[in-house]
Amino acid sequence: MRFHSLRARIAIVVVLLMLAVQLAGYAVISTVIRSNARSNSERQLAVAENVFRQVLRANGEKLTQAATVVAADFGFREAVATHDENTVVSALRNHGSRIDADIVMLATPDGKVTADSRGPSQGAAPFPLASLIRTAVRRGDASSIVPIDGKLYQVVAVPVKAPVTIAWVAMGFVIDDKTARDIATLTSLDVSFLDRLSDGRWSVLASSMPDARHAHASIADIADENYATRVVLLQSGGETIAVMLQRSLHEITAPFHRLQSVLAFITAVGVLLSIVGSMLTARSVTRPVQALMHFSRRVESGNYDQPIEVSHQDELGKLAKAFNHMQQAISERERHITELAYMDRLTGLANRAMFNDRLQAGIEHARAQADDGDAPLTFSVMMMDLDRFKYVNDTLGHPIGDQLLCEVATRLRNALHSKDLVARLGGDEFGVLLPADDNDGAQRVAAHLIKTLEVPITIEGQLVDVGASIGIVTWPQHGADMNVLMRRADIAMYVAKRTNTGFAVYDEKHDHNSAERLSLMSELRQAVEQDQLMLYYQPKLDLASGTVKYVEALVRWEHPTRGFVSPDQFIPFAEQTGYIKAISHWVADKAIGQCATWRAAGIELAVSVNVSARELIQSTLPETFSALLSKHGVPPELVWIEITESAIMDDPNHAIETLDRLHALGIRLAVDDFGTGYSSLSYLKRMPVDELKIDKSFVMAMTHHKDDETIVRSTIDLAHNMGLKVVAEGVETEDVLGRLRDLGCDLVQGFHLSRPLPPSRLEAWLIEWEIRQTADEA
Ligand code: C2E
Ligand code: CA
Ligand code: CA
Numbered sequence: 159m160r161f162h163s164l165r166a167r168i169a170i171v172v173v174l175l176m177l178a179v180q181l182a183g184y185a186v187i188s189t190v191i192r193s194n195a196r197s198n199s200e201r202q203l204a205v206a207e208n209v210f211r212q213v214l215r216a217n218g219e220k221l222t223q224a225a226t227v228v229a230a231d232f233g234f235r236e237a238v239a240t241h242d243e244n245t246v247v248s249a250l251r252n253h254g255s256r257i258d259a260d261i262v263m264l265a266t267p268d269g270k271v272t273a274d275s276r277g278p279s280q281g282a283a284p285f286p287l288a289s290l291i292r293t294a295v296r297r298g299d300a301s302s303i304v305p306i307d308g309k310l311y312q313v314v315a316v317p318v319k320a321p322v323t324i325a326w327v328a329m330g331f332v333i334d335d336k337t338a339r340d341i342a343t344l345t346s347l348d349v350s351f352l353d354r355l356s357d358g359r360w361s362v363l364a365s366s367m368p369d370a371r372h373a374h375a376s377i378a379d380i381a382d383e384n385y386a387t388r389v390v391l392l393q394s395g396g397e398t399i400a401v402m403l404q405r406s407l408h409e410i411t412a413p414f415h416r417l418q419s420v421l422a423f424i425t426a427v428g429v430l431l432s433i434v435g436s437m438l439t440a441r442s443v444t445r446p447v448q449a450l451m452h453f454s455r456r457v458e459s460g461n462y463d464q465p466i467e468v469s470h471q472d473e474l475g476k477l478a479k480a481f482n483h484m485q486q487a488i489s490e491r492e493r494h495i496t497e498l499a500y501m502d503r504l505t506g507l508a509n510r511a512m513f514n515d516r517l518q519a520g521i522e523h524a525r526a527q528a529d530d531g532d533a534p535l536t537f538s539v540m541m542m543d544l545d546r547f548k549y550v551n552d553t554l555g556h557p558i559g560d561q562l563l564c565e566v567a568t569r570l571r572n573a574l575h576s577k578d579l580v581a582r583l584g585g586d587e588f589g590v591l592l593p594a595d596d597n598d599g600a601q602r603v604a605a606h607l608i609k610t611l612e613v614p615i616t617i618e619g620q621l622v623d624v625g626a627s628i629g630i631v632t633w634p635q636h637g638a639d640m641n642v643l644m645r646r647a648d649i650a651m652y653v654a655k656r657t658n659t660g661f662a663v664y665d666e667k668h669d670h671n672s673a674e675r676l677s678l679m680s681e682l683r684q685a686v687e688q689d690q691l692m693l694y695y696q697p698k699l700d701l702a703s704g705t706v707k708y709v710e711a712l713v714r715w716e717h718p719t720r721g722f723v724s725p726d727q728f729i730p731f732a733e734q735t736g737y738i739k740a741i742s743h744w745v746a747d748k749a750i751g752q753c754a755t756w757r758a759a760g761i762e763l764a765v766s767v768n769v770s771a772r773e774l775i776q777s778t779l780p781e782t783f784s785a786l787l788s789k790h791g792v793p794p795e796l797v798w799i800e801i802t803e804s805a806i807m808d809d810p811n812h813a814i815e816t817l818d819r820l821h822a823l824g825i826r827l828a829v830d831d832f833g834t835g836y837s838s839l840s841y842l843k844r845m846p847v848d849e850l851k852i853d854k855s856f857v858m859a860m861t862h863h864k865d866d867e868t869i870v871r872s873t874i875d876l877a878h879n880m881g882l883k884v885v886a887e888g889v890e891t892e893d894v895l896g897r898l899r900d901l902g903c904d905l906v907q908g909f910h911l912s913r914p915l916p917p918s919r920l921e922a923w924l925i926e927w928e929i930r931q932t933a934d935e936a
Pocket of ligand 1: 696711712713724725726729742745767768769770800830831854887888889890907908909910914
């Protein structure tokens with residue numbers, strides 16, 4: 159127990175207080191007992207003096223009575239008168255022995271002893287009766303205590319009258335040690351008789367105490383400090399006899415000492431009890447304090463599960479309760495904070511932090527399992543990106559975009575097991591953790607999710623159509639740690655997006671492309687800034703007239719180190735990053751500018767520009783083109799815009815609106831890659847398009863595949879029925895060209911005529927073509 163601990167302090171204070179109280183009590187009781195004993199002894203001494211005097215008086219009366227009887231006896235008087243000594247002595251003896259008197263004497267009226275019961279006066283010192291007789295004459299009788307020969311006597315003198323006093327009878331008791339002891343027995347005090355010697359010292363004549371017979375200089379010498387003493391002075395004649403009544407202080411204080419030791423014992427026990435009591439009290443205080451301390455340490459270390467036990471109803475109990483409330487509040491707040499930290503606020507799904515944590519934990523768990531030699535545990539991770547979300551968000555506004563994300567979140571949650579974790583990783587990207595699935599299981603889940611999301615979503619009366627692309631990876635097959643897994647899931651997701659397959663399981667061969675893609679992204683920015691992009695033009699031939707009045711502008715990237723980079727490689731990624739906007743603007747500006755240049759040079763060519771789905775949804779597209787038309791002073795009918803069928807079908811309503819505004823400017827519109835986007839005819843009818851471009855995948859091999867030819871033919875028929883012109887792209891052979899001519903196709907475009915060419919080479923080709931045409935005609 160350390161000294162500065164609360165427990166020690168409480169114990170020490172209580173013990174000290176207790177000790178002080180006990181000692182004070184002891185002191186008070188001691189003084190009371192002592193003064194009690196003293197006054198007690200005073201009282202005893204006073205009583206003893208009384209008793210002693212009474213004894214003396216009684217003895218005196220007894221002597222007087224006996225002496226009076228003798229003095230009154232007729233025979234005796236006669237014997238005295240006749241000096242019949244023998245009779246006198248025998249009478250004196252007789253009467254004396256009746257009361258056991260020690261001495262009986264007859265004296266002359268002037269005090270001279272004439273007869274003595276002890277025999278003829280052999281005593282050297284004469285019995286000093288004279289003064290006694292004088293007193294008796296004065297008072298009628300007298301009793302006195304007289305020392306004679308070192309012995310003390312109580313003597314009375316009674317006159318013998320015939321009728322005048324003829325003699326005195328003196329009778330006495332000796333006062334010796336026995337007498338003293340008798341008195342002591344009566345008074346329960348020690349009694350000593352002292353006589354003052356001629357030299358002024360005191361000598362003990364008789365005493366109830368043994369060994370008291372010494373001469374002392376003063377009474378004080380005898381009355382030593384161990385005794386309570388009372389001195390009674392008895393006057394007899396000229397002599398002073400001192401009677402000392404003594405009470406042994408030791409005897410008086412013995413019960414007091416007993417009491418005192420009992421008191422001391424009680425004090426000791428009290429102190430002991432107070433030590434134990436204070437320790438227990440201190441413990442009862444410090445125990446809960448200690449418990450609170452341990453508890454707060456637990457809270458500090460983040461353990462909120464165990465409440466502190468409240469066993470007291472006192473302040474400490476209340477404190478403990480307050481601690482419990484505090485713990486609850488902290489854990490509640492912490493839970494809330496954790497929730498905020500781990501929750502996506504918009505959708506209520508887990509966020510990326512939580513997803514990463516759980517994935518990491520999953521990896522560790524699976525690793526531990528593998529280390530233990532248990533059956534290998536696999537799990538899958540899916541990364542999902544909504545296909546057209548950015549357009550929805552950009553065009554319909556963020557509130558709609560947010561609602562869309564929430565609806566997607568709900569659908570994902572409903573479509574998954576509760577053991578699966580679905581998180582929003584950011585933007586329109588979601589992650590799914592499938593704890594027990596392998597590749598096959600994950601693919602089934604992915605297919606299910608895609609299907610779930612295919613059902614169009616209605617938000618504020620608008621039908622919004624989203625799709626998703628999902629990349630799948632499996633631990634440990636596709637990577638041992640989290641970062642590798644996530645990167646590869648991302649790669650697989652882009653593969654799914656590019657190939658339009660909905661979902662894709664990661665494959666090593668994807669990795670190469672993706673690395674390339676990543677660096678392409680950063681380099682693309684430089685490409686526009688450093689003018690590495692170029693526009694090539696591919697002619698379209700009008701089959702009916704044999705003239706070339708239209709060209710398609712196709713972007714080219716001549717990378718300084720990579721060489722030629724296909725638009726198929728960078729356009730989709732430019733779309734994803736939003737960088738397509740800058741590229742498109744550059745292309746439109748360049749193409750319309752080229753058109754103006756050609757016009758100025760007398761070459762009348764209409765230029766088609768490819769516009770990606772993203773631009774289509776951007777409602778500023780008409781303004782951009784209108785601005786460029788006036789900038790270059792080009793009539794709108796010389797500018798065509800090609801939009802892929804799938805771009806239109808991403809959001810037909812919105813596409814139609816934009817197309818209407820473009821068309822209103824006088825710009826011509828063509829549906830590109832027709833046949834691949836499952837266009838709905840009803841939409842097609844409502845769109846202000848002028849031309850359908852049959853996708854090259856049907857055209858290229860149409861002479862070998864009957865199905866392709868059927869599609870080409872029906873497309874041509876359909877277009878014509880709707881009053882549209884038809885272009886076949888990807889014409890690589892004379893055979894195909896001939897077949898298309900037979901089917902009534904209006905225009906053809908393809909390598910068979912010309913590859914896309916830079917402007918100067920296109921001009922040369924045109925001249926060449928014209929010459930060939932004239933030669934053919936001729
Ligand atoms: P697209 O609009 O369908 O363009 C036609 C593509 O077919 C061009 O590929 C062209 O070189 C190619 N082609 C032409 N004739 C033949 C042929 O006889 N046989 C074969 N096999 N191919 C032929 P390119 O230039 O590589 O462009 C690929 C795609 O990139 C384009 O497909 C277009 O969707 C996109 N693209 C090209 N330039 C731009 C642009 O400036 N803006 C936008 N948004 N997209 C562009
Ligand atoms: Ca095109
Ligand atoms: Ca095309």
